[in-house]
Amino acid sequence: MGPIPLLLLLSYTAVSVVCGVESEEDYTWHLRKVPQVLNKRTVTLSSPGFKAEAKPVLNGTCGIECQSRLPLASVADLENFLSYETVYENGTRTSTEVYFRDFDVQAEHEVMKDSHSRGKRQVYGMDSRFSISDKQFVTNYPFSTTVKISTGCTGILVSPKHVLTAAHCVHDGTDYIKGAKKLRVGILKLRSKRRGKKRKGSKRNKRAAEVKPSFQWTRVKHTQVPKGWFREVTDDVAVDYDYAVLELKRPHKKKFMELGISPTVKKLPGSRIHFSGFDDDRPGQLVYRFCSVSDESNDLMYQYCDAQPGSSGSGIYIRLKEPEKKKWKRKIIGIFSGHRWVDVNGMQQDYNVAVRITPLKYAQICFWIHGNYADCQDG
Secondary structure: OOOOHHHHHHHHHHHHHHOOOOOOOOOOOOOEOOOOEEEEEEEEEEOOOHHHHOOEEEEOOHHHHHHHOOOOHHHHHHHHHEEEEEEEEEOOOEEEEEEEEOOOOHHHHOOOOOOOOOOOOOOOOOOOEOOOOOOHHHHOHHHHHHEOOOOOOOEEEEEEEEEEEEHOOEEEOOOOOOOHHHHHHEEEEEEEEEEEOOOOOOOOOOOOOOEEEEEEEEEEEEEEEEEHOOOOOOOOOOHHOOOOOEEEOOOOOOOOEEOOOOOOOHHHHHHHHEEEOOOOOOOOOOEEEEEEEEEEEEEEEEEEOOOOOOOOOOEEEEEOOOOOOOOEEEEEEEEEEEEEEEEEEOOEEEEEEEEEHHHHHHHHHHHHHHOOOHHHHHH
């Protein structure tokens, strides 16, 4: 679909929630105690090569069916997966080992394998994506939280200085990609451009300034990626850790979106998720979509959203009611990993895959953002 009236679109999504069969109490953000992911030791590594090529489509992924045949990860395994690397703008790199405190294994593995209908990806019949053409909407919340990564991906603002995106947008599992050495983030802002040239000495015939959204680019100060994404650490479950946080050199003034722990599909209004991105087949346009989740595991979601390369790294969000309030609030519950060929019963099939924000991932990402656990106790 092309450009449509935004008020009509937002009204439709609101009505679809109200008309659901579930009770209103089911659609509430239930805050829960978050485990602590504590730094154990940090060592300096050699500078990365920055030689990897960006890949718009990733193959050979061990997805939900494949992972269901694997043993559950131990606490030691998870501590290894959530250890992380930090790469700085000057090319230096560190590796940090972590350990957990107040960790509830049952809460981390709350999603039991269920049988849902599964849908393949990209564009299913009629294209259900919506281009946000209104220049006022595109630079206002929630669409204004969507940013462009200079490596060709999308990200989402999660603080005045931080962006959440997919790990494969900066690292291919073996090395950092070429564009990650001088990584930048583009934020859409309205800029005035005067049409035509003003005649010298003329006070008349001033042409109206044309206001158009354009990117304001900011350099990235450092990037953090969990080691679970690295092939030398794990291969079968690497997609579960396809997320990264970028810290900007200077803060922006836009409203950002908060993190939330991903509820199960049954607790999503209409079983729907939402996200916006910069799809490659619609250059210069911000593309919004909402769709149903078709299958889930503890760490992944398969969904029906139409998407194209360029939208990888988008923040998956939902709206739920705040406890004891009548106000609905959007929070990020996942990261769109993109179009992936996954192993299903020994055969490769393509799906749209998103990484769920679990309690452990929430704790880690929140600490990367705030640098302390005082702001990360409840998710």
